[in-house]
Each structure stands twice: as structure tokens, then as C-alpha cells.
Amino acid sequence: MNIGDRWRITVALWLIVLPCVGFADELSDLQRKAENGEVAAQYILGFMYAQGRGVPQDDKQAVKWWRLAAEQ
Numbered sequence: 001m002n003i004g005d006r007w008r009i010t011v012a013l014w015l016i017v018l019p020c021v022g023f024a025d026e027l028s029d030l031q032r033k034a035e036n037g038e039v040a041a042q043y044i045l046g047f048m049y050a051q052g053r054g055v056p057q058d059d060k061q062a063v064k065w066w067r068l069a070a071e072q
Contacts, residue, residue: 010040027054042069
């Protein structure tokens with residue numbers, strides 16, 4: 001399994017698990033990781049904002065997080 005596979009699995013798990021568990025703690029953990037520069041967390045947060053999943057739909061926030069992830 002290469003790093004790309006691990007990254008895709010991480011993203012998929014976050015998108016599946018987050019809505020199913022105690023959401024507030026996981027969202028704040030994801031936000032913290034994204035703010036600390038974790039690429040997968042930034043991408044996932046961008047996706048969540050783009051789709052309005054667990055957070056208000058906000059295209060500006062989606063672009064912000066995707067741009068930060070892409071710059072890395």
C-alpha cells in the first residue's frame with residue numbers, strides 16, 4: 001500500500017465516520033488538524049464545506065481549505 005492509497009482511505013473513513021459518531025468532538029479535532037497543516041484534514045474540511053456536510057455550505061471556506069492543501 002503506497003502513500004496515495006493510505007491518503008484515499010483516510011479521506012474515505014473521515015467522510016463515512018464523521019456523520020455517524022459524536023460529531024462535535026470529531027469536527028473540532030478535524031478543524032485543529034487542518035489548522036495545523038494536515039493535508040488530508042484540509043481536503044476533507046474543504047469537501048465538507050463544499051457539500052454542506054456537517055457544516056454550513058460555504059464555497060469560500062471550501063476553496064480556502066483546498067488551496068491550503070494544494071499548496072503543500
